[in-house]
Amino acid sequence: MSRPLRTCIFGGGAVGSLVAARLQSAGKAPTVIARGRRLEQLERQGITFADPACAPIPVTALDAQTAAMEGGWDVVFLALKAQAIAASLEEIRPLIGPATRIVPLVNGVPWWYFQPETARAVRSVDPTGALVEAFDPARIIGAVVYVGCALDSVRGDLTSNGRERLVLGSIADAHAQTETLLATLFEGCAIAIQPTRDIRREVWSKVALNLASNPLSVVANATVGEQFTSPHLARITIPMLEECIALARALGVEPSLTLEEMVAIGRRMGAYYTSMAQDYARGAELEMGAIAHSALELAAEEGVAMDTTRTVADICGFLSERELARA
Template identity: 35%
Template sequence: MRVAVVGAGAIGAYVGAALHRAGADVHLIARGPHLAAMRQHGVQVLSPRGDFTARVHATDDPAAIGPVDYVFLGLKANSYAACGPLVHPLLHAHTAVVAAQNGIPWWYFHGLRGPYEGRRIESVDPDGAVSAVLPPHRAIGCVVYAATELQGPGVVRHLEGTRFSIGEPDPSGPGADGSKRCQEFSEAMRAGGLKCPVEPDVRNDIWIKLLGNIAFNPLSALSRATMAQICRHDDTRALVTTMMRETLAVAEAVGCRPDVSVERRLAGAERVGEHKTSTLQDLERGKPLELDVLLAAVVELAALTGTRVPKLCAIHAVTDLLARTLRSAA
């Protein structure tokens, strides 16, 4: 099995190192000092489960790799529309793209029976720019429950979690939960020491994880507060609760009923402690804010289905202005 990791940052390099340990033919695509370190020393993984080094092939030239069976996308979702030059040299007729993204994916309505089947979500796939680069039929959904960070060039610190839930966009097509390509990828991930269940409907996992991201990520960017601080402040805790309930209403309106408790999600977030969300970290580093797939897409789905989400709309308005202001300043 040949795998290319496009965007071999903290998560991508961690997955690539695990697949390499399982015996897969893995190629990492990165750049800068991180690429140089991986070329010289391999991927060094520091983990409570045991440290190890994986001597994985790393390059900045996908043409030097050629077609692979799986492309694992470790990029931020707001980079997908521009990733064609990195991805196209890696594709053959049956290459699958495992998109490890937060939020609502560009393929969400692909193969989903009902009134919105095949509909494009403009917030995440403007004018079809992402679908043109990453055709939805190639996609395998992936929800990441692992936490990693780059401690330095070529050095990945694994903090917690090893679960990567995957599943086919079309639950009734050649891909449902018994899909050969999902099973093959799952087996390789598990052989590398990771959890990789094949879900009969990965959209449930998407909404369960989104429930936390949609509230804590934008609020942390606006307040500069950690997850625990947001939870301990009575008014923001109440705001998070309302945002989560509005999100569940949108999920139900598009036909998904995730089995999750708002109270349990809040309690779990508070246990995480003084953690800065990825959006707050991006803000502090001057990087673009990945809020279209987390918040704008849900507001768009609310409008599509006639679902009232006043708190989500208000927070979206303010964070969208923040993102635009940052882009102008840059």
């Protein structure tokens, strides 16, 4: 019998905690790498849920330095906001061994998008090209995260709306090995896993949904469901989807979801506030680089007009900068 996979999750926020909880419940014994208050919470109480019917899930939690000394990680999930990965590179590098597979759980256009064919960087998420240089694309498993969850920063309680799906696939050519690894890692796990051999088609479906819902959720203070069902907001949301689909096609990719399917997903989300709306409400930095600026960067390079998207992103950026200045 082969040994169990040694897995760590760098980041104890909402998505990282949810993945850790599901893997732990399936007997996979992941290690969560966290810092500060969140590390103390995980050590003291494990992963706790806002729903009192859900029992706490004990997990191994370490700081990055201790996790690096342990070494031998087979899989490292990067469960950080896109803008935080470059800032954490010095802590991440020692975790990556010669055979480690890397799974970035990021929103928006990922830094690896143009790899392995080229080392072209997406500057809005990788301004200096540090991420393109740091990680071997042959060992990256691209991920598209369909998870509605939130973490109470004070109590450390996790909330999930029950929609938990990861679309995963190699960004290079090792598809069969990746699918075998995923089957082993997620066997018995409650998160729905969808392997794909064309991760970029999946990326653009999620980029479109994120781009059409996140900045507007801040501007309109609206739930995802409201953005797709209100006639006032739908007149903004749907053109943003169309602009993003046009950008994907300009890059030679047909998103895996049609416009109609994207709209149906948005309507089903109901009274859920996006991660960007949650961050804005607590005065945190927004993921504008990954979710909005990356697409606008590529649109400018490809000559694709995204007028509605740019307007909403500019208003959202203004609101965010104003709130951060007041803090």
